[in-house]
Amino acid sequence: MEKKKIPDIIIGRLPLYLRALNRMAANGSAISSSKELGEWVGISAAQIRKDISQFGEFGKQGTGYNIEFLSRKIREILNIDRIWDVAIIGMGDIGHGLTEYQGFRNRGFQVTLVFDNSPEKIGTKIGDLAVQDTADMVDTINKTDVKIAMIAVPADHAQTVADELLKTGVKAILNYAPIRINVPDNIRVQYIDPATHLQWMTYYL
C-alpha cells in the first residue's frame, strides 16, 4: 500500500481501534458499527468513520465493518502483520516485568534482547533470555535487526542509553524513565507516564 500523508493523531488511534476490534472478536462478534466501535474506544462514530476512510473503503453504509477484515487491514497499515524484535534496557522491576509481559503476544512484538549494567544481573536468565551487559549493547544490537527498544533504566541514565541507541539500528523508543529524552527527528519516541493517565482521571473526581 502506498502511503499518503496521514495525520499522526489518526495513526495513534488505530492501535486503539485494533485493540477494541480484537476484544469484540474475542467476544464472538463478526461485524461492528462505527457507533459500537466508538463506544469501546470512547470516540465518536463520526470520527471513527472519518479516520478509517483515510485508508480506503472498509465498510458499507448500513452494514458496519467486518471485524476480521478491518483488523487485518489495520495491522497491515501499522506494519504489524509481522513480528518485530524488541530490546529492553534496564532489568529493574519495570524492565523485568516488561520482559515477561503477556500483552505483546499476538500483537506484533517479541522481546529478544535484554540488557542491564549490574554485574549481579548480567548472565542471569529471565525466561529464555540471558541478561546481557549494557556496555556491549551497541555491538549486540548491531548484530541483529532490532529497530525497537524500551528504556527502563533510572531517569538519570535514560539519556545516556538513548545516546547509545543512536549508534544502532533502533528507530523507535518506548521510554519508561520519568524524563524526556532528546533524540534526532528521525527517531520516534513514546513515553509511558502513569502520572499523565492519573491526572486525566482526577479531573472527574
Add this chain to the structure above:
Amino acid sequence: MEKKKIPDIIIGRLPLYLRALNRMAANGSAISSSKELGEWVGISAAQIRKDISQFGEFGKQGTGYNIEFLSRKIREILNIDRIWDVAIIGMGDIGHGLTEYQGFRNRGFQVTLVFDNSPEKIGTKIGDLAVQDTADMVDTINKTDVKIAMIAVPADHAQTVADELLKTGVKAILNYAPIRINVPDNIRVQYIDPATHLQWMTYYL
C-alpha cells in the same frame, strides 16, 4: 471554578501540556508561545490555543503564556493542586516498580497502600510501606480516603480485583493488566498498554 462541559479528549491533553510546561520551566523558561508548547507535545499551535481557551483567558495575543501561571491553572482544573493517595494491587514486578516510581512526586500523587495475595509478600516492606493482604483490601481501603487505584495483577485476576474495588470509595483505576475490565460508568478506567504505543511507532518504520 464552575465546570462547563469540556470534551474528554481535551481534558486528556491537559496533562501533556502540564508536563511540557514543567519541563520548559525546568529549562529556565518563563513564557511559552502556543507554537513552542505545540512543538513540545506534537500538537498544532491552533489546537493548543483552542483547548486552553476553553478554560478562560490565559495568554495575551503576541505575548505567549506565563508558564508558571498556566501550570497552576491546569493543576487546578485537573484537581491536582493537592496530593491524592493511591493504592496499588499486585506486588509483582510492575506493582513493585510503581510503588518506588519517582515520576509521581510533585505531580499530585503518593502511593499509600500496597496489596498482594502471596503469603511470601504480605508483611514485607517496600520502602516505608508494608504489603497488605488483598483479602483485606476492601476493609483497608474503606478506612481511608483513597479514590485512585492501580491494578498490577495478572490478567486473569484483574476483573476480580476490579469487582472488589467497587465496594470501596475508589472511582479511578489505572489498569496495567493486559485485559479490559468491566466497571460501571461512574468509575473511570485508563489502561497502560505498551503494545499500543509500539504499534503507533511501527507505522513509521
